[in-house]
Amino acid sequence: MAKEDVLLLDFWVSPFCSRVKIALAEKGVAYQQRGEDIFGGKSELLLKSNPIYQKVPVLLHDGKPMCESTNIVHYIDETWPSPPLLPASAYDRARARFWADFIDKKLFDAGGNIWKTKGEDQAAAKKELIQILKYLEGGLGDKDYFGGDSFGFVDIIAIPLTTWFFAYEKFGNFNVEEECPKFAAWTKRCLGRESVAKTLPDPQQVLEFVSMMRKMHGIE
């Protein structure tokens, strides 16, 4: 596959872009990557490719644009079937889609509420995040990964969001490992994987980015 066929419009700290990068790495697909200047000025290609949301990630395959990261990961799995990211049985696939949807609806916003607020609002946001992680621990059960023995779809959807946890912990004054040890163990397991370790930004750098965002939002 020629490298020029697959292009990712990216922003380094976006966990949603990381999902796409990890999925492509797992499939061994070569691609080009173009960093977007989210604050300075989005590229014309981005605005044309994703006119509705105007966000990254956008994946262009043979010039055809796709947006929304979970949708893109689905596309990657269906276009390059090996190794499969979704499990084999229809029921297990439904469970995987359910958890991916749950993560999309809840996790990033709950984390955002922690660093964007203070006092009682922040305490409520922390409680919510921990409840979400406990639900995810329930979904994980005794398995190594959400799909079972192998790293797969839900793991890819979830793991990039954990790079922001260091920032949530600092601003919210709590510790994910203490509250949700099973989730923390799963996180470490995924971080040991090459596709994940090579893709994810350093949580310290994410913390600096979030600190900057807090200043921009006037939160101190």
Add this chain to the structure above:
Amino acid sequence: MAGEGVKLLGYWASPFALRVRSALKLKGIEYEYQEEDLGNKSPLLLQGNPVYKKVPVLLHKGKSISESLVILEYIDEVWKHNPLLPEDPYERARSRFWAKFVDEKCVPALVGVITKVGEELEKSAREAREHLKTLESGLDGKRCFGGTKIGFADVAIAWIAYWVRMEQEAFKIQLIDQQNMPLLAAWIDYVLEDPVMKEFMPPYDKLVKHTRDLREKLTAVVSN
């Protein structure tokens, strides 16, 4: 077609349950339907969807599946005839995109029309019109989202046809018209004529009353 123990937990006014009923009908799957009392949810519902405790829930071979779009994909994968999703991965991505767009953008705006008053209501109506106009672009000039015949995105979105008409009448606001959104207006007519799509639409007058009552209750809470 024997459903091998398929049961659906639903609610008559839920557009999400409607999606699943339409999908099961399109596939010709026999199933047992259980109408839920949302004020007194059944143990089956609470066990079947412990995270959200919402309808619809599909029960099949002793397992439960929740979230309507997840259920649609499950149905499409288990019963492969009359496929809902297209074969091509890019077209599948497009179908999923539009189904999600409706849930993320249209639903909150249409809910806002029911729950808000005054300026906030105007804002919701404006947003709903904007999102419906965007939705029209998803048709890409075709008769329906699935191309020439009803597919995944049409099943996911069909309820909008009905709900928009209902809200326009119930609250005397303009959300869609022939001039501004001719293609979407044509799609609405097409969908509302389809025997499968319209079979499970709730009784119109009952839905209008239900929505008006809901609005009264919610806006009374707000102003108190």
